[in-house]
Amino acid sequence: MDEKKNNPRDFDLTTPNIRLPHNAARPPERPSPQSDDFDRDSANTPYPKEQRPNPSAPPRSNSFDLTMVNLTMPHTDEDEEEIPPPPRQQQPLAKPQPAIRPASRPTAPVVAATTALPPQRRVPVWAWLLGGGVATIILAAAAVVVYWVVTYDPAFTLKVINAPPGSRVFVDGIDRNGVPQADGTVLVKGLKADEQREIRVARDGYKEWTTAVEGAGGEVKEIRVSMPLLVVEPDAEIDYNGRMVLVPDGPFEMGDDSHNPDERPMHTVELPAYYIDKYEVTNEQYKKFCDATNCDPPVNPHWDPQYYESNPRMPVIGISFAEALAYARWANKRLPTEQEWEKAASWDPRAREKRQWPWGNQSDPERANMFSEHPTDVGQYLGGVSFYGVHDMAGNAREWVDAFYQRYPESTLSDPNFGKNVRVVRGGDFRAKENNSRTTKRTPIPPEFKTKPEDTSTLNSSLIGFRCAVLANDQKLQAFRQQTRKK
Known part of the structure; x- marks a missing residue:
């Protein structure tokens, strides 16, 4: 040892x-x-x-x-040379004892960490359906957006300033049906942007205006036109598919500040020379139109089942705005504007004053067919003609005019009927009272209003007729006059 x-x-x-x-x-x-x-x-x-x-x-x-x-x-x-260990001596086997670690080196017991997985939950069918529906909607919306982006064609709006009333706007030779505004301008919407467009503004009796414009998407492009009145020498009265009288060019005062709100304010309007029918269109004249165009005749009023067939000289009544407009075009005319009708009925150019009734400022039921039960032949009330010689503008039948029911310029009046859905009827009818027969009275009427077979009351369109107008320098009228003079 x-x-x-x-x-x-x-x-x-x-x-x-x-x-x-x-x-x-x-x-x-x-x-x-x-x-x-x-x-x-x-x-x-x-x-x-x-x-x-x-x-x-x-x-x-x-x-x-x-x-x-x-x-x-x-x-x-010194330890580079290794010495092999001596043979291991066998020790007597001792009874195995549990190993004891020194107290100076305690160690924490190792615990096997196990994570319990949560039980799996199945997704219900409604959740799959809902998710699929939402995904479909999202894909459809995305497709719409992509289609809109690819196909979107921005457009611009053309605003025509200083054009005469009734002017038509042609874009690249196509009539775009410009929309007249209350301020006298004309709007043409939906014009393709970033391309030069040829513009032509035309009105019978005026020199045409042409120009070229190019607008950006969303832009309101304004053009101010100058269309001088063409010089003509019209006759005072002509027979052009019916007797017509001349209303010379010049200004007049339109409206009335002392009566209904929609007649205000009184304002000055400048009009070119034009012709207007001396009488209301009669049953006889309208029958010629129906025979020529193969259209249906109007429905007879309930008080006279033979009114249309038996009274050729009475005013045709009970027709819609579209039917009246169709007749006017067939006769190479048009319906008068609201301004043209009021000037022919109310203006006295010599006194430069306005008349409340065609004959003057005093009401007189004896001068027109009012407070009656039915119409009379046209031209029967000679004392009720206007300064220009136009008959029956205060009675017999109300008359369609080519105008939407709008407020006058500079008016702040609000009315649910203002807009593009209601037309204007002027003049009095055979049942009217004096106040409803004034020359400035305006009546809003839906354009489809007409007599129907089931109507049993006179409180309907059986009170409404019409008359026509045409500009004095209208090309077709000028050609007609030249032919008649040669004869």
Whole structure:
């Protein structure tokens, strides 16, 4: 035993794979099992009982924890030559004892962590259907947006300023049906942008205006036209598909500040020379139109089942605005504007004053067919003609004019009937009272209003007729006049 302690090359066979330098201090030798100092209760303890480390005592410099295996100690050049360990001596088998870790190296027990997976939940069918529906809607909306972006064609609006009333606007040779505004301008919407467009503004009796414009998408392009009146020498009265009288060009005062709100304010209107029918269109004249165009005759009023067939000189009544307009075009005329009708009925150019009734400012039921039960032949009330010689403008039948029901310029009046859905009827009828027969009275009527077979009351369109007008310098009229003069 003493020789082993003094031999630096000896190995402790209980700690294999440990290499110590030659000059390292050797740990004390483990006592044999026969030693009286061997503690059988701690068979796996690497030290004798009296040499066990005290956890609370400071570590000794020359002591080693022989429970640590696979420890490689630093070595010097003297250790380059390895000496194989001597044969391992067999030790008597001891009863296995549970290993006890030194108190100085406590370790926490390792607990295997297990994560419990939540139970799987099945997605209900309605959720799949809802998700599919939402996805379909999103895809459809995306397709619409893409289509709109690809096909969107921005347009601009053309605003024509200073055009005579009734002017037509042609774009690249096509009549675009410009919409007249209350301020006298004409709007043409939906013109393709970023392209030069040829514009022509035309009105019978005026010199045409032509120009070229180009507008950006969303822009309101304004053009101011100058269309001087063409010089003509009209006759005072002509027969042009019926007797017509001349209303010379010039200004007149339109409206009335002392009566209904929609007649205000009184304002000055400049009109070119035009012709207007001396009488209302009669049953006889309208029958020629129906025979020529194969259209249906009007429905007879309930008070006279033979009114249309038996009264050729009475005014045709009970027709719609469209039917009246169709007749006027067939006769190479048109319906008068609201301004033209009022000037022919009310203006006295010599006194430069306005008349409340065609004959003057005093009401007189004897001068027109009012307070009656039915119409009379046209032209029967000679005392009720206007300054220009127009008959029956205060009675007999109300008359369609080519105008939408709109407020007058500079008026702030609000009315639900204002707009593009209601037309205007002028003049009095055979049942009218004096106040409803005034020359400035305006009556809004739906354009489809007409007599129907089931009507049993006179409070319907059986009170409405019409008359026609044409500009004095209308090309067709001029050609007609030249032909009649040659004869």
